[in-house]
Amino acid sequence: MNLITSTLNDFYHCCKIPVKAISYELDEIYKIGYNEDFEILFPLNDIRNLVHNEHDYLNHNIKVSENIYYKVMHISKLNKYKGFFVLGPISIQKHNENNNFMTYLPLECFNYCSNLLIGIATDKFNKTMDNKSFNPYIKKAIEYVHKHYDKNISITALCQHLNLNKSYFCSTFKTATGHTFCHFLNHFRVEKSKKLLLETDLNILDIALAVGFNNQNYYSTIFKKFTGKTPFQYRICNKH
Incomplete structure (x- = not known):
């Protein structure tokens, strides 16, 4: 199992938030926790515009609707061309008939989860380096x-x-x-x-x-x- 796959699996099992990795060219590398309804929430053009207009380290919440968000962030702090993590979608409103299968999470907690993802990736990178x-x-x-x-x-x-x-x-x-x-x-x-x-x-x-x-x-x-x-x-x- 490679580093990205292992990182996303560990993150998903900790947080139950759908997460995927995509290349800098926006090709899918690996994903876990998704269904067809979730996939339509990520317009590639929106991600592409965000990626190409951002010069520094990318870590942004993107609002899909009043209560639904996802986040795009660089896989690597050292090399932004390595690709991106896409976290979510999550709902900041408790479940109703429109988001029964979506993880409920306050927005401030969503930001902590992105730090956890980077922490898992960094820990695995350091262990890989040691081994x-x-x-x-x-x-x-x-x-x-x-x-x-x-x-x-x-x-x-x-x-x-x-x-x-x-x-x-x-x-x-x-x-x-x-x-x-x-x-x-x-x-x-x-x-x-x-x-x-x-x-x-x-x-x-x-x-x-x-x-x-x-x-x-x-x-x-x-x-x-x-x-x-x-x-x-x-x-x-x-x-x-």
């Missing part, structure tokens, strides 16, 4: 990030540490993981910072410094690129 038979130098680089992400890490210094040619390392890392080293490092730091945002009262600058960013503005820019929100917005939306 891959990487080149030993790539393994060492990943282990180095896990241990030293809060320090200043440059590719040049890392390659000196590994005794590797910089061009060879960059090419090998991208081939092995599907991401550049800088994207991998920034994504790991952002994931670590989420815990601090939700579980501490540290200010944004202190959190940025704690996970290895030496500039608050750069940290906020990278955080928004990967999550669709600034660190402050993420804290407000998710902290209970």
